[in-house]
Amino acid sequence: MRQGQVLRSQAIDTAQDYFDHGGLLSDVQRRVAFHTESQEPGQAATHIAYFQQEIIPTLQRMGFHCRILDNPVAPLAPFLLAERHEDNTLPTVLSYGHADVVRGDDIHWHTGRSPWLVSVEDERWYGRGTADNKGQHSINLAALEAVLQTRGGRLGFNSKWLFESGEEIGSPGLREICQSEQMALQADVFIASDGPRVSAGRPTLFLGSRGSVLIELQLLLRKSGHHSGNWGGALRNPAVLLSHAIASLVNAHGVINVEGLRPPPLGAAVRNALSGLTLAGEANSPQVDTDWGEPGLSPLERVIGWNTLEVLALQAGDANKPVNAIPPTAKAVCQLRFVVGTDWRNTRQHIVSHLQRHGLEHVQVRILSSSAATRLALDNPWVRWTLDSIQLSTDKQAALLPNLGGTVPNDAFADILGLPTLWLPHSYPGCAQHAPNEHLLAPVAREALGLMAGIWWDLGEQGSQIIAQAAAHTGENHV
Template identity: 50%
Template structure:
């Protein structure tokens, strides 16, 4: 059980305004990884915020050049209390998406944390500065209470998660010893809903596909040539309809995952997800569609000029589609499967190419670390915690499962309505408060194993 004094300290850290003040400083750094000026802010954030925070935890802090020129350096903090103790690898990302200044409600500045009731508004408040602040604060509170963690700590900060974590897999592969650990703990993405504490074990992958019907240079008069000239927009619309129907059901067998397994189905049996009842695979529950199945989404369509249409048949039409997929999907061959399917349905004139991809991954539901963490979190929350096989979105989880071979525990401190990646991003105070209590409970249990609830045995921790 988490000591009552530690729980009170966690709640007081939120209630006193100390958390808000520290988050306000973090939000003030415009660490937009997609913008050149954001790279300078990222460097300052690493130097002026994260390095002192890790040093205060007794970590030796090092910066490492990114193998990719697309993003800045990685920051690693390590605190080794005893080589015989288990090691936890924590992860957070220092970057944010574009601030979208001037578009927020109530004239809010994205780089100024603003309280509105129990909602704290600002870019990065939920994704990811508020979340890694929860974890840093939990570690500080544990040290203040015990004088030691009771485990070894490695904390890795990613400078480019919002642009696909360029260089992260290569960095991890080249620094396996630096990042060696017994278990991974990260906080990103949303919990199931605002009031349900959640543990998830991985992420869906994604493949972005470009469908290009480039039939001829320029447009042609629709009266003079209509009926004898193939329309690329009509062609593309018909082609997409053979891939995914008007109710969101995938029609290409090669783009589907294996059937939902009994363990995943059991884990999702009590999970409620708000959904359109007539959208997606009808044989699945909404939770299974979101967390255990694939979707093929049309992200963009382009032909002619919808704002200023003219009576002409366009020469070219394009669409961007995205396959969100779970573990077990043959995602590497998605473009080839779509191209073959379209050719077989009379659309060989459409070129199909991959614009980007990232893998799906998950830690098994019966993993020893999952079985260890679940009752700890249930006790800390005072109610059952939702355990999801993965979230619907994407994260670099495969770096930790596939490259480093770790069991991954993701404890999110946000919720689906937080408006991340949009204007009015916010973090509810109640979510941060409960998140901090959950995290100190989990870390306290990690550093204070009992005979009744021992830690799992791993290769590096006998």
């Protein structure tokens, strides 16, 4: 075995020894104890404390220079930018993590568990943020330090990290920071971890995410309700109109009826990447409705490669205490999840025109929020490099997803910073992300430490070569 291979294996062993001796668990236990709930304004100071007491000391120990950045949009959700520079001739990687978590929801956790105290039960580490995202960025930081130790204080590349504390509230200010700090965030590649693998036992690479548009449909017909016996048949019922509006947008089988909200046909490259993969299958996963959604596609193709229009909430009257009255108003909040190639910027116009054609012009349409879809080309040289590195480290063929079914703020890195984006998730579909009893699987975490040590090691060995190949690939595609 060549010396480089020996040292690579040593870096992986160092990372996994850290796990075996309780180092990662100790990190995660301390970090989960910070109540960094971005949905709770009263916890704003906790984000700064998390940066100052946990992340900055870890980064400074590795030679990073750190600075906390004010959020230009949401003052209660600051950023942390860190840089470790070795040489101008070396590759530069930008990494990312988010300090914030969703609400702890303490009362709904299983008896004896707390969202803020990590409890270990069999192979599961329970606690808020274990999977999303404190456990994941803790793994990447520990693997980076293992490579630094093995190389005798060098990485072989320049490393930058951007942490935010508002991902769970839509990443306000992230895009503005990427624009204002564009020079400081310059890099050759983006590598980060969030979201789930396709399954616990299958390492996964995804190259972007579906976008999201949050849509409000509302009817405001009167100031108050009116007796359904005295006025029924003479007054428009907003709940009935809203029901018809929703039914006109998406049919009873979950198929989108609005042509402008549908994606382009599923390409061969995406089909090939997803062939042989299945959706979920873990014990905690819901049973898939195989007859729901776009016909002719597998469930995974519908989640990864297609668009969905979901109703998230409905409101008209009080279903728990109904009265004999025609409600004055009705409202629904819907969500369009969409892939690259969708005309998402004209979502409101598409819906309004569609409703008018169906005689439902009384429905008011408002866009509440939106974020773009992204996807790195599947034939980009960085993709094959990553898959080869994972296989060398784990002896497993990684699943390649063109994009995540959910939404991460990847457009900030792919579109604003113009970086090839590689996401290596360390969670799994049954982790109860955002729910009570969120957890990290210990075997996945241990494997991920070795996997990421291999990624960081190979970046230091092969990064310059892959950058040149990627530049040539981009040039060929623009000829």
